[in-house]
Amino acid sequence: MRTFAIKNEIKLAHLSGNGIRFEIDGESYIDAASGTFNLPLGYNHTEMVDALTDQIKKASHASSTYTKPIVENGFCKLLDEAPENINKIFMRDLTGSSANEAAIKMAMKSSGKTGVLSLMLSHHGQTALTTSISGNAFRRESFPSLNYQESLKVPAPYCHRCFYGKTYPDCGLLCAERINDFIEYSSSNQVACMIIEPVMGNGGNIVPPKEYFQLIRKICDEHDIILISDEVQTGLGRTGHMFASNHFDMKPNIITLAKGLGGIGIPVAAVLMESRLEVFESYEHSFTSGANLLAISAAQTYLDVLEKENILEHVRENGNLLGEELTELMNQYPFISDVRGLGYMWGLEISDREGHEDPKMTQKIVETSLKNGLILRSSRYGFGNVVKVRPPLITSKAEIYEIIEMLKKSLDEVI
Ligand SMILES: Cc1ncc(COP(=O)(O)O)c(C=O)c1O
Structure with a gap:
């Protein structure tokens, strides 16, 4: 023992x-937890260790002014696998939390709206904004003043314990259908985005019925809402697909990535988005170590290994x-x-x-x-x-x- x-x-x-x-x-x-779900290649994959060792001998950091073109040209294959409408990458974050904030800020800036729709039981991070929009009271309890006023949380597609007491498929997918009512009666009618994990990780490995995302897409289109797929857990192979969004035919406008992107736990995050959402000035969202050279090297090597093996x-x-x-x-x-x-x-x-x-x-x-x-x-x-x-x-x-x-x-x- x-x-x-x-x-x-x-x-x-x-x-x-x-x-x-x-x-x-x-x-x-x-x-069997892959660290914090961030070790897709385990602890010491040889190719990762070799690439990172080579990189650290050359340089571990360069300012994002210099790395921007490396990022923009170095992840074309990844973008090729993303939904067709998504063709840009933004890499200035180290964590899933701040990548999600980047995505939300992109939605807010481009739409001029401020509301954020999310699901009960969701987890999108632990910065002030992502704690506030995530669907668990226990994480917010100690910080009530940080609650974001324009956050609107709706029931999750949790068939095993349906919020509406219904059974799938006779339920008519009320968990999606009723979102219209939440927008109509509970929001300020200025929802900028909806953020969803394709499989809700922290909330309990909740896998939605496949039609769920078609309805979500329709609702987002009707209300001009940008759909963000938080693939911090599900992305890059965890579900057997590069993107769970594709498997569920979710058609998001933005995908966020972190955790697995570093292969063996190197901190790196990315936002993949439509070109119309490339709205940031360079001073609006960037962090000292975002996309440092080790992070870029880890992400590129991880994606190579994923393909090669x-x-x-x-x-x-x-x-x-x-x-x-x-x-x-x-x-x-x-x-x-x-x-x-x-x-x-x-x-x-x-x-x-x-x-x-x-x-x-x-x-x-x-x-x-x-x-x-x-x-x-x-x-x-x-x-x-x-x-x-x-x-x-x-x-x-x-x-x-x-x-x-x-x-x-x-x-x-x-x-
Ligand atoms: C789905 C999801 N999004 C975002 C995050 C936040 O990522 P990080 O801890 O890297 O900030 C997590 C972390 O568990 C997560 O599971």
Whole structure:
């Protein structure tokens, strides 16, 4: 049994990683959470390490004045895979939070409107604005004065616990349809944008019905609202597709990326958008280390590896296996009330005998797994009732079986 105690005496030298394994003070764990969902290539992918080592020997930083053309010319292939209308890249952020702020600011500046529509249960970051527009009270509780007045949150497409008490598909997708009413009666009638995660990550691995996004697109068009797809978690292979937006036929006007873009955890974020949304003056949104040379090198190398190692196909194929194995657990453990996901992005919903959310049991599963050498995470920062299973994209078939065995052992122990 492992201790996984983050003791005060822990030093940098005590932490290391190899492939999909994380080591702390000599104890090894399979990291089925990919760090903070930001290690698609695991901890030490050779090509990433070599490229970054070469880069740091040359220079790790240059001002964005010099890197702008490198960014604009260096990610054409990525833009080729984005929805047709999206053909520009903006890379001056290091985090998903500020990339989302960039996207919202682009929408506001270009439209002259200020309202932001988002979903209950969403998570778009932890800057003042993104905390305010995200759909969880617990993150805002300590900062009530930061609440953004023009934020409007609407029910999520969470079929397992439908806000309207309906069942899909007879529900008529009220979660989308009723947004018109929210705009009509609850907004100031000046909604600039709607921001949505194609699969809601932190909220509980919520996968919307496929038609959902067609309705969302229609509503956005009718109200002249810019649709932002927050692909900070779902982007760049996590779902087995370069962009989950394409898989769901979402047709966003902006896509935001972070987490996985750095390959092995190098901080880098990007905004992909329509050319009409290229509205910033250089002083309106940029950060000291945004798109520094290490970040650009990491992002370019990651995208090269993704293609060379055929990782999208690997994730689609093995993601089905992971999903089947996890779904099978539902038959054996009554407290697993739903299993949902795609690619290498899965969630197990944990409920009590009456069918209510069971965050305590969820935590117990995560903690027991950790003791058994398997790193998992729970939704809503531990307040939620979904166990998230998201191994690095390089995870092999054999390692999937290893994860399942460790998870089963842990589930047996918590019964
Ligand atoms: C969907 C989504 N958007 C945005 C963010 C914020 O990203 P960052 O933590 O890099 O600021 C997160 C972080 O978990 C996220 O899951």
